[in-house]
Amino acid sequence: MIEVLIIEDDRRVAEINRRFLEKMKGFKLVAIACSGEEAKEYLEVMRPQLVLLDVCLPDISGSDLVWYIRKTYQNIDIIMMTATGETGIVQEALRGGVFDYLVKPITLDRFRQSLDKYKERMQFIHSMKVMGQEEVDYLIHRGVREELEGSHTMSLPKGIDPMTLEKVERVVLGNGESGLTAEQVGRKLGASRTTARRYLEYLVSTERLRADLAYGTIGRPERRYGMKVDSM
Incomplete structure (x- = not known):
């Protein structure tokens, strides 16, 4: 669970949040x-x-509080939620490393979008041991993923979500040459073996991954999925 602190002086708005x-x-x-x-x-x-942070507080500005958090608690992330849209304040918030900046009145859809992206980023970071340029671009430029997916999103079959597909592929590629079973991929993603296998088989069919037949400890063959030989 991601623990959240709301900092908002308007109790009515705090209740909505x-x-x-x-x-x-x-x-x-x-x-x-x-x-x-x-x-x-x-x-x-x-x-x-x-932290979900308002800019206008009775005793300190939200901008000052951003820098206080940055100096004192480096592991705490911030989403600004405020009616203040002045360019200077937005710029300072971005320089302070806020994850997102929401301008009131905030709709539930925009709120949901912001927190979903934040959770997705945390899951992505925790799934990676080493990052290349593409992974860094994804973290810094959150729109890059949509551009990278744009060429094949429209042709995906029913039941294949582009975001999940990308996660599955990254999990396998991040494991190196040894390969993973569908069950292992499912555990890493928090998904079922059946779901993981559906995505893995699709990646094999599009030649983005390879599948090898291996024998487990009790002799039963199982498919292990890994990066293609020509991409090593």
Whole structure:
């Protein structure tokens, strides 16, 4: 679960954000702070992974709080949620490394999109041991994935999601030459063996992966999926 701290002085807006958050799987609200001072106390005690931060607070600006978090808690990520859209404040927030900047009034769809992308990024980071240029581009330029997928997304068969397909391929390629079974890939993704195998077989059919027949400890043959020989 991704633990979240909401920092918002308007209690009505804070309640809306809380209800939005309740609709999101994989996220848990740990506290709501109504001032900068209260926020600092919760940050020290709770150590959330993600902060939903307003710019206008009664005792400190949200921009100053961004830099306080950056200096004191390097492992805490920030999404700004504010009615302030001044260019200078947006620029400062981006320089402070915020993951996203949402301008009020915020719709549930935009809220969901932001948190889904954040969760996707965390899952992606945790699945990688070493990153190449493409992986770094994906993290820094979040729109690059859509461009890379654009050439084949329209031709994907029913039941094959481009985002999941990319994750499956990265898991296999990230394992090197040894290859993985469908069950192993499923465990790494948090998916069933059947789902993993469907995506793996599609990648084999499009010649993006190879499948070899191997024998397990009890002699039963199983398919192991790995990178193609010509891509090693």
